[in-house]
Amino acid sequence: MKINKPLLAGVIAALLLLAVSVNIYAAVVKWATQAPSPRTGHNGMPDRGEFYWWNNPNGDLVWGTYILIWDSTGINGLQTDGWDPELEYEAFKPANPPWYCDQMQASSFWVTMPNEGAYPSNECGAGSIAEQWNVDLDEDSPSWQAGTEYRGLGWWVRRYWLSGEVNFTYEAEWQDDWLGKMQYNSNFDVTCGTPAGAMPGKPGCP
Numbered sequence: 001m002k003i004n005k006p007l008l009a010g011v012i013a014a015l016l017l018l019a020v021s022v023n024i025y026a027a028v029v030k031w032a033t034q035a036p037s038p039r040t041g042h043n044g045m046p047d048r049g050e051f052y053w054w055n056n057p058n059g060d061l062v063w064g065t066y067i068l069i070w071d072s073t074g075i076n077g078l079q080t081d082g083w084d085p086e087l088e089y090e091a092f093k094p095a096n097p098p099w100y101c102d103q104m105q106a107s108s109f110w111v112t113m114p115n116e117g118a119y120p121s122n123e124c125g126a127g128s129i130a131e132q133w134n135v136d137l138d139e140d141s142p143s144w145q146a147g148t149e150y151r152g153l154g155w156w157v158r159r160y161w162l163s164g165e166v167n168f169t170y171e172a173e174w175q176d177d178w179l180g181k182m183q184y185n186s187n188f189d190v191t192c193g194t195p196a197g198a199m200p201g202k203p204g205c206p
Contacts, residue, residue: 042177050066062154083173092167
């Protein structure tokens with residue numbers, strides 16, 4: 001679905017409240033080096049960025065990429081690969097989804113990079129619960145600029161208070177390049193981050 005103006009305004013207003021909340025920013029790390037075959041085929045993937053995590057005691061979670069940067073190779077890849085690329089913000093554990101399905105319900109998304117829409121998707125469990133946000137990148141947009149700090153933040157409603165994992169991937173031609181993840185405990189406090197060094201003071205995730 002396309003993001004409408006009332007929804008976008010609501011998300012921006014809500015995000016302004018984060019200034020008085022406890023925010024966790026990760027370190028800026030190289031994303032592309034995490035893929036199994038960095039820049040092999042998927043030249044349009046982002047180069048580096050920074051996670052963001054906001055844990056609302058009332059039951060909401062905001063996480064995503066507060067900084068997301070493409071270098072010139074990535075921009076060129078977006079515009080010449082001829083694929084329909086997406087970013088996926090997965091609020092479940094893909095390696096073992098039966099234990100983490102339906103834990104979080106996608107609510108809204110805020111994105112600043114050129115895109116053709118952000119939409120929730122169900123990846124496992126009950127079909128009515130969407131655990132993931134997909135951002136359909138507008139690879140043909142002339143607005144892309146190498147080195148620009150783009151943002152992509154998703155809002156979820158927590159349904160079950162369990163430990164879990166969130167993942168960030170780049171998809172093109174139905175193939176995923178995994179870029180990073182964070183894990184959390186039952187209080188939804190971050191316990192680790194990958195790539196290495198993503199979460200200062202926290203270890204890398206297994």
